[in-house]
Amino acid sequence: MGIGGRIIRFHCLIIRNVGKRTAKRCIAQYEILAPTNLEGLEKVNKLHWADKDYSYKTDEPEPVEIGSDETRRLDVFFSSPLISSEGNINDYYASSNAMNTYTSGQPISASGIGDKTSKNRVIGSWMAIPIALRNVIINNQDVPQARLSCGTYKVKIKVCCENGKGDEKEFKIYIKENGNNLIEIAE
DSSP: OEETTEEOEEEEEEEEOOSSSOEEEEEEEEEEEEOSOOSSOOSEEEOEETTSOOOSSOSSOOOEEEOTTOEEEEEEEEEEOEEOTTSOEEOGGGOHHHHHHHHTTSOOBOTTTTOSSSTTOBOEEEEOOHHHIIIIIISOOOOGGGEEOSEEEEEEEEEEETTEEEEEEEEEEEEOTTSOOEEEEOO
16 A cells, blocks of 8 residues: 555454444454563554544544454554665665664664655554554654564454454464565464
């Protein structure tokens, strides 16, 4: 998806209501099960439902209704990759300069790395919590409590609703050096 001249990659799950009635006020959250040494990354937080606003006014996700046998898309994490001057998408880990900038705890900027189309924007991967969507995409600010560094994460995604039992499942999130990030069901 292109937003404001930049490319944002959303990694989502499709959530289906298999019940016989509409699931009311559904909220989804993640819990990171591994690794356990999460420097700055919040272990538990609420996720953003796709097609719901993430505004300047709130950091809280809006609950959704999911009709019987209907689906909703849930944003799990998103990436803002580095784009080269030739228009190729490069992951931010590919630049040792960017990696050094990240490991020092500073926001990663494409400035000085040859990105002519989107200078001075933060690049990386974040859990799709409302404050990260707002600050990274709209305000161009890093959100350390949602930032995913290169590696494998085991997460539990839990969906709760006001009038039903909800569900949960474990997944693995792979943040890769080559930018081919993905999510799959955990073994």
